[in-house]
Amino acid sequence: MTEPKKVTACLIIIGNEILSGRTQDANLAYLAKWLNEQCGIQLTETRVIPDIEDTIVNTVNECRARFDYVFTTGGIGPTHDDITAESIAKAFGVQWELHPEAHEILKEYYGPEGLTSARARMACTPRGAKLVDNPISKAPGFQMENVFVLAGIPLIMQAMLESLKHRLTGGAPVRSRSVLLHLAESLIAANLRDMQARNPTADIGSYPFYRQGKGGTSIVIRSTDDDLNSRLAQEVYKMAFELGGDPQFEESV
Incomplete structure (x- = not known):
């Protein structure tokens, strides 16, 4: 395609x-x-x-x-x-x-x-x-x-x-999926680097946070392909779950 x-x-x-x-x-x-x-x-x-x-x-x-x-x-x-x-x-x-x-x-x-x-x-x-x-x-x-x-x-x-x-004449809008993890960025950096290399049409962002006394990372996947966004969000969820990161899907945009 x-x-x-x-x-x-x-x-x-x-x-x-x-x-x-x-x-x-x-x-x-x-x-x-x-x-x-x-x-x-x-x-x-x-x-x-x-x-x-x-x-x-x-x-x-x-x-x-x-x-x-x-x-x-x-x-x-x-x-x-x-x-x-x-x-x-x-x-x-x-x-x-x-x-x-x-x-x-x-x-x-x-x-x-x-x-x-x-x-x-x-x-x-x-x-x-x-x-x-x-x-x-x-x-x-x-x-x-x-x-x-x-x-x-x-x-x-x-x-x-x-x-x-x-x-104005544009193309397909960019959509996003987000996964919230209670893991430090350093613990998932290598996995995200590999995921980004395998999926160059997606933009995979990592954003640390500190809320209610707990730190973590929000992973945001952005592309024009909703199916790709969903697949990568599932991959992030599985990775975080295996690392004990208590992952949660956030609302899609």
Whole structure:
């Protein structure tokens, strides 16, 4: 059987406030789960970068060449430090200019007198951009080829995602099975290494924990093949049982 094509994505989180620790990012986990479950797209890399034009330009250009899709969050608001749209225009070598459709959307939302120069700035995109609808605060995101530029505010970012779902083409979603063991990682490391070598299409992760005074390890098996996940989970269970690890299956995802 042919292995399903792996469709990859990268998230670029843009903002000095994220790097300073003042704001905690809430978009990464949501985007990774949404892309996998809704579209069969795997988020395989994330970068957090400052509001510096050259950094944005270089990062976007590198990532759009490496991944099927690139998503950016942050930096498309009305203030002086919101430079994402301008920077992406430079990454694509096009003008940053007023987008007529975006301008009409904001004019209708704010009214002619309420559309200040700062707010009108949110209607500027790289030339040739395709708008991404924003049903909450109306200021749209945009798409340039395989790059999708979204808001940093989580509620707005999530709404934008739903509006562009039909533009994304993915593969099979990744599923997982987990087994909880009351064993130290060092006792099962060799077994897991052998299991991973025999099953290269699965991702077998080992995560230690300490709960209610007892330590152990959670083994998470991830792949696009539910049957493979189940078989490997059974193998882990049997191994742990023979080692006295009191294994327990956890809920499948």
